[in-house]
Amino acid sequence: MTSRKEYRTGKTVRFAPEIRFLKERYHLKLSDILIRSAQLFAKNGYHNTSMRDLAGAMNTSLAGLYHYFKTKEELLFLISQYSFDSVVRSLDERLQSTTNPSEQLHILVQNHLQFFVANLDAMKVLAHESDSLTGDNFRIINEQKKAYVHRLELILLEIHRGPSRKKSVRMTEDIKLAALYLFGMMNWTYTWYNPARREKSTSIEKVAHRMVEIFLKGFINN
Amino acid sequence: MTSRKEYRTGKTVRFAPEIRFLKERYHLKLSDILIRSAQLFAKNGYHNTSMRDLAGAMNTSLAGLYHYFKTKEELLFLISQYSFDSVVRSLDERLQSTTNPSEQLHILVQNHLQFFVANLDAMKVLAHESDSLTGDNFRIINEQKKAYVHRLELILLEIHRGPSRKKSVRMTEDIKLAALYLFGMMNWTYTWYNPARREKSTSIEKVAHRMVEIFLKGFINN
DNA sequence: GTATATTCCGAACGTTCGTTCGATAATTAA
């Protein structure tokens, strides 16, 4: 659209061509699709949500959806990718505020859980349904997961080194396992945390704090 | 079958009617079906495993399977039920060996993880797919889950009371949350534990021991 | 032996699924 009716006079006025207008619209609708799809996938599961369900939940036809992705699996991949990017980007920003590894641990847990709660649907899909991916899609998401876990491992390694920063301490099997324990605590929350009744007693920040507290005391006294 | 050929003479010999033979055969095949189905469900997911897949994996026809359960969902229910019964029964037996709550905690975690590893397929289904149940099936399994979690809560309450056994201590929100954290640690193992390479360093008993260690230190110093 | 109950199966039914196609509507370019 290069010209619009001016409201008051009805005179036709010429605008500079809005080059990015279409792409904006495209990406706006795409992200809308991703969000709504994640909601349905989270509620009913990936395999239990049909393309017709998705089309019905949005203002599009079944065939119209395929303008935004090639297959249903690509849609799942896009949701996973988008979620992961957001978590990691947010984490990177926050981690720069300190070099104290215990504080960094706290930041990681806080960031992870806050994102979990804020995007419960998408994260449920990511933690729960990404096994449904195949081929390259599966590989890409899995590598991102590994990289994410490795961040925690590195923080735990620094904590284990202690303030002396002795260089001899290596990444042990114990540290890798401990990281998995902590992720277990965090990721399991999607099965029981109810954001509807987030009284202060169970605010996600308190949950995060208590998790770190429990984990850290046990981890440090090795 | 009331008569069999005797091997040496070929003479027909009469046996007492084996009343339970048929029921034995029935339940033998049923449990075989449950085990094999759990394997497939665990590997490919409940919704991604078709009745034809199941029939193909066993020595039965598609229609023949329906002699042992009414619907596919009932099959999932039977698997879940069977797994739960086994875990709880085993736990009850072991718990009688001590009244020390810390030891009981250790027993619960050990029992849970050992069962997880020994029946990785079925437990994966139980922890992962039981949301696919509906109606009464869902309700029954969910109540069993709650009861199981409550056992842990009671043990944690005793630990929290301490040796003095003061009666004033009540079940707090913190204890309930802590129970969920611990279950998170335990149940998440199915995503990473590989029974194939169970070197001594990551034997499930050591994993259980370390989990209790980490959790307990943090939980006690409240 | 015959009669009864159990176990098994080939073939099909009706439904739902993900995806595609051809065409129409809407937007952008010039």
Place this chain on the structure above:
DNA sequence: TTAATTATCGAACGAACGTTCGGAATATAC
């Protein structure tokens, strides 16, 4: 304005799904 690109959609396709049915095969009872 006209041409080109993008967005949308109704309708249909082939495949796969869970389930059913009538009868065959087998085992049990008497």
